[in-house]
Amino acid sequence: MVFAHFPNSSDEEDFEFSDENKEELERIVEKYPVKRSALIPALILIQKQEGKITSKAMQFLAGYFETSAMEIWSVVSFYTMLKTNDMGEFHFQVCDNLSCALMGAGKLIDFLEKRLDCPSGKTRSDKKFSIERVECLGACGGAPCLIINTDYFENLTEEILEPIIVSLEKGEEIIPMGADEVSLNFIKESSFSSSENKIED
């Protein structure tokens, strides 16, 4: 078990979905015979829009799902990917579980903390970077590995990671390294947004 901290709502604005996300939520809810199943997808959508889950957002969802804010909080606090604090523009999730540890994750994390000037579990004060140590990411054959935002980087060394960090600092695009590479062309060819799941008959 890990303990989460309820966010302080004193200086928060009320939460509202963007118009685009309002439609997305409707599409999501239609997938399930029971509305409540859409809660975690809705939370992921909020985090995409706001960068984190605020207590005002939880109150909004409590109304939408006709339950209490505490009930929503009980779900938010359970899942490690749902954040109530600001992450960096580039959020590093570094695996330090067994296979990655055996292949040098410890040294990689030490390097990353120094290089980004950011301790694990924290967001840098300028909010450019944040580092999180996470459990197994399912890329053990390419250990040590990490995720930057949504991209996997496998078979890492300091030498390989350095130019990637430089690109991020310069605002240049980075592409995943490892098994994710095989998905790039297939995903790009899509003319639909990732949100559309089903063609209406």
Next chain:
Amino acid sequence: MNFTLEKIVTSRFEDPACQKIDVYEKTSGYQAIRSILDKRISSDDVIETVKTSGLRGRGGAGFPCGLKWSFVPKVDGPKYLAVNADEGEPGTFKDRELMLRDPHQLIEGILIACYAVGIEKAYIYIRGEYFAPILVVEKALREAYEKGYVGKNIFGSNFDCDIYVHSGAGAYICGEETGLLESLEGKRGHPRLKPPFPAVEGLYGRPTVINNVETLCNLPHILNKGADWFSQIGINEKNSGTRMYCVSGHVKKPGLYELPLGLTCEEIIEEHCGGIIDGKKLKAVIPGGASAPVLTSKEVYEDKIKMDFDSLAAAGSMGGSGGVVVMDESTCMVEVAARLSRFFEHESCGQCSVCREGTGWVSEIISRIESGKGVKEDISTLKSIDPNMRGNTICVLSDACAMMFGAILNKFQDEFEEHISKKGCPLNSPYSV
């Protein structure tokens, strides 16, 4: 017994173009489900075929697939399939690549399973960290819907089936089948007491089948080539077919290896993975994910232990998820036990006192031993905790933690004793994180 190296579920891995539906179809794709519907093969016959093939679950429990399907009562009203793509067992990375490289194979497997059990709605629960697989599977589903291979009146039959992708949000326990159902229902992933089993009372209280990604990926091949073909692959009929071994750690060639069930661990490490790196000696192997009791070098090289479900169970371990973690002589086993205990502590949902407190205490004690602050009594304390963490909880996360540290403690007790007597790690914590 047949150990010919024939690729079944990874047969399209070399050609990334197979992600596209047109290319998938050219390689016998959607032939199995089309044939079942065209020939009006009964759903009972499909279940029989899968039973005869001997296909066992590839997620962790190794439960016979056809038998699990047959537990679903033939009642009216909705039934569901939940595809377990939550792949969180440390050392396991096969379902990720199955979804990335051959998404239509999974979709076809889902259709076959749904047809066999009379299911019209399937949810693919993909762990939240698998961003790319989620996008790939969603796109492949759009392709399949567009062609009428998913949705209403599939291939012009009266078989309807809708398939949806559902993302997780970071919780290992949502890979436990009832934890997955709770999460799919929009709640904390707290596993449910069984019985009732999901086949009878599952998603939204309805009959539900939960199958692993790799298990489902085998179905098109079994239906195409026949149950006998599949059952003759591997060491015997109870351990038939291939599985994707996920090899990581101190081997020269880590990665995915689809191999027939029943090869020895030694053969996998030495002949397929190139042996141990830097000419070192093997110290220990975890054969089936973090929950699988560790094997020693003697068990691998002298006893020549085989990597099928029953051989591993007979040796006190398990086939589990197929995650093979190889550790050489430089590895500190106390550190391994400490790291994995912390994993189970983090991932415990907290419902059961035995698990919540047990994983916490085990993690604390072993970490303390690792850092040189252990005392003699710690070993007997750990040994007394081990049996208490088995069989006393709603799900088996607690048992998994006990199996993990119990085996490491029993087989490497000298290392624990040395940490205590020398007040530190004799190997100087080489892999400490």
